[in-house]
Amino acid sequence: MKAVVLGSGGWGTALSMVLRDNGHETWLWSHHPDKAAQMAAERENPLLKGVRLPEELQITGDLNCLEEADMVVCAAPSFAVRETGRKIAPYLRPESVLVSVSKGIERDTNLRMSEILRQETHNVCQVVSLSGPSHAEEVAIQMPTGCVAACPDRTAARFVQDAFMNDYFRVYTSYDIVGVELAAAMKNVVALSCGICAGLGFQDNTKALLMTRAMAELTRLGEQLGGTRRTFGGLAGMGDLIVTCTSMHSRNNRAGILIGQGKAVQEAMEEVGAVVEGYYAAESIHQLAEREGVEMPICRCTYEVLYEGKHVRDVVSELMTRAKKDELLETAWL
Numbered sequence: 378m379k380a381v382v383l384g385s386g387g388w389g390t391a392l393s394m395v396l397r398d399n400g401h402e403t404w405l406w407s408h409h410p411d412k413a414a415q416m417a418a419e420r421e422n423p424l425l426k427g428v429r430l431p432e433e434l435q436i437t438g439d440l441n442c443l444e445e446a447d448m449v450v451c452a453a454p455s456f457a458v459r460e461t462g463r464k465i466a467p468y469l470r471p472e473s474v475l476v477s478v479s480k481g482i483e484r485d486t487n488l489r490m491s492e493i494l495r496q497e498t499h500n501v502c503q504v505v506s507l508s509g510p511s512h513a514e515e516v517a518i519q520m521p522t523g524c525v526a527a528c529p530d531r532t533a534a535r536f537v538q539d540a541f542m543n544d545y546f547r548v549y550t551s552y553d554i555v556g557v558e559l560a561a562a563m564k565n566v567v568a569l570s571c572g573i574c575a576g577l578g579f580q581d582n583t584k585a586l587l588m589t590r591a592m593a594e595l596t597r598l599g600e601q602l603g604g605t606r607r608t609f610g611g612l613a614g615m616g617d618l619i620v621t622c623t624s625m626h627s628r629n630n631r632a633g634i635l636i637g638q639g640k641a642v643q644e645a646m647e648e649v650g651a652v653v654e655g656y657y658a659a660e661s662i663h664q665l666a667e668r669e670g671v672e673m674p675i676c677r678c679t680y681e682v683l684y685e686g687k688h689v690r691d692v693v694s695e696l697m698t699r700a701k702k703d704e705l706l707e708t709a710w711l
């Protein structure tokens with residue numbers, strides 16, 4: 378099998394190593410040809426320090442590597458997924474499988490990543506979303522990790538499961554691509570808010586409260602938009618929420634900590650130095666929740682901190698003193 382991974386950030390690089398480990402002919406394409414040349418020469422991605430890239434992994438800045446590819450993995454940041462889809466469309470065939478691993482919602486259109494890819498590639502082939510609690514830094518050193526390959530077409534989902542699965546990378550299949558993609562984008566907003574809590578000096582009780590109640594919000598909106606409730610309790614939902622809210626590998630969590638400590642939002646994102654998807658998703662989720670009339674107080678407050686300059690301490694007090702509720706009556710996913 379020939380696999381091409383597009384996007385040489387941490388995640389594209391780690392996934393290309395899994396595919397190469399599994400014996401596939403694997404190409405890693407970088408948006409920046411100079412970076413491709415540097416990685417090819419040094420056999421290292423500076424984003425994954427200390428990890429040696431296998432000699433057999435082909436690294437290139439030339440899109441012709443897509444010729445005759447059986448599987449194409451789009452690992453661009455969410456803002457670049459449309460542009461990437463447009464570039465690769467001429468190379469795809471009906472029998473190719475396109476895998477989306479970016480976690481976000483498109484600004485302005487509020488589309489999911491697979492929807493953008495299907496538009497740009499004119500539905501020429503199946504699109505599978507691969508998602509779950511999976512930091513690149515740990516996958517690259519073969520820490521046992523689990524993900525979900527989601528697609529309404531079971532054959533395509535199983536193809537991706539077979540391609541990636543090995544003794545340190547376990548892949549489940551699911552038909553619920555809507556729920557998986559929404560969960561992936563939404564948990565980044567919660568990770569930002571969890572980071573803000575930590576930055577304010579709050580501890581484990583507060584984080585657990587925030588994560589659990591945020592999960593109720595994500596499930597409400599996810600179901601309203603066509604996702605399956607159980608997805609939100611699975612790897613792409615609860616699993617990814619836990620890893621992103623608790624790990625110092627998480628860019629979203631780290632950006633949140635800096636904001637909670639008093640840094641301006643843009644300054645915090647610059648300091649993190651890699652794409653903070655939750656910042657962009659916060660705006661889309663806020664718009665979707667308003668459009669659908671779904672109550673999402675944690676996501677709304679996070680949006681107000683990020684985009685409207687609301688003070689984090691005022692937000693905490695607002696959330697804690699909301700109207701009294703009954704947990705079982707108000708929590709869809711329990």
Ligand SMILES: NC(=O)c1ccc[n+]([C@@H]2O[C@H](COP(=O)([O-])OP(=O)(O)OC[C@H]3O[C@@H](n4cnc5c(N)ncnc54)[C@H](O)[C@@H]3O)[C@@H](O)[C@H]2O)c1
Binds near residue numbers: 409652654
């Ligand atoms: N890092 C992780 O552990 C992880 C895990 C799961 C999913 N993801 C998701 O994967 C996506 C990529 O994340 P990452 O961590 O690899 O990114 P990153 O921040 O490590 O790197 C981003 C990469 O995107 C490249 N890029 C910039 N503009 C581009 C363009 N126009 N077209 C294509 N590439 C471009 C840059 O060269 C850079 O290498 C994100 O949506 C992220 O949420 C990341």
Ligand SMILES: O=P(O)(O)OC[C@H](O)CO
Binds near residue numbers: 510512
């Ligand atoms: O670094 P983060 O916060 O974007 O999280 C990366 C992955 O989504 C974790 O699964």
